[in-house]
Amino acid sequence: MNKKWLSGILIAALAVSAFSACGGSASTESSSSSEPASSSSQQEESASQEESAAEASSQAEEPSALPETFVLGLDASFPPMGFMDQNNNIIGVDIDLAKAVCEKLGMEFEAKPIDWDAKEMELNSDKISCIWNGLTIQEGFDEIYEMTPAYMDNEQVIVVMESSDIQSKEDLADKIVAAQKDSSGLAALQKDEIYSSIQGGAAKEYGNYVEALTDLEIGRCDAVVMDSIVANYYINANAKAMRVLDDKMASEQYGIAFKKGNTELRDAVWGALQELEAEGKVAEISLQWFNKEDMIQIG
Amino acid sequence: MTTSEILATTQALLQGLGTVITLFVVVMVASLPLGFLLTMLARCRIAPIRWLVNAYIYIMRGTPLMLQLFFIYYGLPFVNDFFKMALRSAMVCALLGFSLNYAAYFAEIFRGGLLSVDKGQYEACQVLGLNRVQTTLYAVLPQMFRVALPSITNESITLVKDTALVFSISIMEVLYYAKAAVSRTGSILPYAIAFLIYLALNSLLQLFFNWLEKKTAY
Numbered sequence A: 001m002n003k004k005w006l007s008g009i010l011i012a013a014l015a016v017s018a019f020s021a022c023g024g025s026a027s028t029e030s031s032s033s034s035e036p037a038s039s040s041s042q043q044e045e046s047a048s049q050e051e052s053a054a055e056a057s058s059q060a061e062e063p064s065a066l067p068e069t070f071v072l073g074l075d076a077s078f079p080p081m082g083f084m085d086q087n088n089n090i091i092g093v094d095i096d097l098a099k100a101v102c103e104k105l106g107m108e109f110e111a112k113p114i115d116w117d118a119k120e121m122e123l124n125s126d127k128i129s130c131i132w133n134g135l136t137i138q139e140g141f142d143e144i145y146e147m148t149p150a151y152m153d154n155e156q157v158i159v160v161m162e163s164s165d166i167q168s169k170e171d172l173a174d175k176i177v178a179a180q181k182d183s184s185g186l187a188a189l190q191k192d193e194i195y196s197s198i199q200g201g202a203a204k205e206y207g208n209y210v211e212a213l214t215d216l217e218i219g220r221c222d223a224v225v226m227d228s229i230v231a232n233y234y235i236n237a238n239a240k241a242m243r244v245l246d247d248k249m250a251s252e253q254y255g256i257a258f259k260k261g262n263t264e265l266r267d268a269v270w271g272a273l274q275e276l277e278a279e280g281k282v283a284e285i286s287l288q289w290f291n292k293e294d295m296i297q298i299g
Numbered sequence B: 001m002t003t004s005e006i007l008a009t010t011q012a013l014l015q016g017l018g019t020v021i022t023l024f025v026v027v028m029v030a031s032l033p034l035g036f037l038l039t040m041l042a043r044c045r046i047a048p049i050r051w052l053v054n055a056y057i058y059i060m061r062g063t064p065l066m067l068q069l070f071f072i073y074y075g076l077p078f079v080n081d082f083f084k085m086a087l088r089s090a091m092v093c094a095l096l097g098f099s100l101n102y103a104a105y106f107a108e109i110f111r112g113g114l115l116s117v118d119k120g121q122y123e124a125c126q127v128l129g130l131n132r133v134q135t136t137l138y139a140v141l142p143q144m145f146r147v148a149l150p151s152i153t154n155e156s157i158t159l160v161k162d163t164a165l166v167f168s169i170s171i172m173e174v175l176y177y178a179k180a181a182v183s184r185t186g187s188i189l190p191y192a193i194a195f196l197i198y199l200a201l202n203s204l205l206q207l208f209f210n211w212l213e214k215k216t217a218y
Helices: A002-047 A049-064 A093-105 A116-124 A184-191 A193-197 A209-218 A228-237 A263-278 A281-290 B003-014 B017-042 B047-062 B065-078 B081-086 B090-115 B119-128 B132-169 B174-185 B189-216
Strands: A069-074 A082-084 A108-113 A130-136 A145-147 A152-161 A177-180 A204-206 A223-227 A242-259
Touching (some): A069 A093, A069 A116, A082 A093, A082 A130, A082 B174, A093 A108, A093 A130, A116 A130, A116 A242, A116 B065, A130 A152, A145 A263, A152 A209, A184 A223, A184 A242, A209 A223, A209 A228, A209 A242, A223 A228, A228 A242, B003 B174, B003 B189, B017 B174, B047 B090, B065 B081, B065 B090, B065 B132, B090 B132, B119 B132, B132 B174, B132 B189, B174 B189
Parallel strands (some): A069 A108, A069 A130, A177 A204, A177 A223
Antiparallel strands (some): A130 A242, A145 A242
């Protein structure tokens, strides 16, 4: 009995595998059949330069129309700019701003959490329309993105435990100082003159700031350099026994990044933000999240 | 964290359960037969087919699954419009990547099972007058399956845990929701909840395979 039952399963398995083999060959056929089509279109292009120029210009015009759906790419663990509430709804300052912009421009809004390490790939493969998530404007960004002007000021601050003996930036000498990898906080720390005198001569890098702050609590590091906006929110919202030093590492600004070449969408979004500021909507959002009307400045 | 917060967080994490289960079921259903087909093709009399299959297994096992997912999700759509259309959905990419990858492992597991079948079994079948197909179906495969089962159990448990990789191509699952909850609450308790969810899933799986092993024992 057992053997019959087993052979039944295996025959079914064989049948399915034969099926999947068919599916596989069919898909390779159709992909190879589309290949000559694309190569012939290339020949046409090279045959007539005018034609190819016309094609290129029509291609360039394509992204000029605003997308139906505005897909905002974010690392949904960056409160208060963009994060998840208890029901996994994505909320935050940037989300409220973007929703208002979409309403104005008649686009459907979608927030898409992405792996922050893969943000350039997401943008370049058109899987997201922009990166809008407390993104610090850094040197060289103009070469890889179409950046908006700054909409918010931010500082890189030093967070220590309440009980720590660290009072100023100079006290960081011979201490273990941490930062989020690939962050502007890390960049600011590395540029600072104190960097060479911290323990080990290098920052301890973490995958995200929560891990760094957790290790600060445990005592595996002595100080964390990070965004003031996020640090203040984290300490207040979670009632942590931590404090922010008066000494700052750097002053910087948040901007919105669009795909290189897509100035059309960037300018439309920025224009909408300017209108929203004139209407007082921006101040309203600022008041709601920061209890201050002037945190967000559309320049 | 209060009890109500823990309950709410657990609920939030469980929203990722559908992704984990879908991935698990589809990948198992696709990769087991595909793996079996690969095992058979690796024993094919035509040498180039053997080489091709072995090269496939070599590449799939020799590179990180995460890079394979990256390649399928971000890379292939640039190749031509067919891929661009077919691979629009991240979930399709994940299912494809996982199935192709796990098929390579299953192929090797089945190969190990086949090696365990004694030469005497084939000879006995010949003496009994069974033909090739009968020999394979009634003597070789049942014995192979029984030997392969513990390794299949092992692979499927790994699969449940590997589903956490899909966030690299922006699909949200249990571990991602746990990370989001950690950054919201500033407590690492959501990780403990995720821990228990994965353990519960694998406990069910373990029970099923224990039952199957008993069922196939002879």
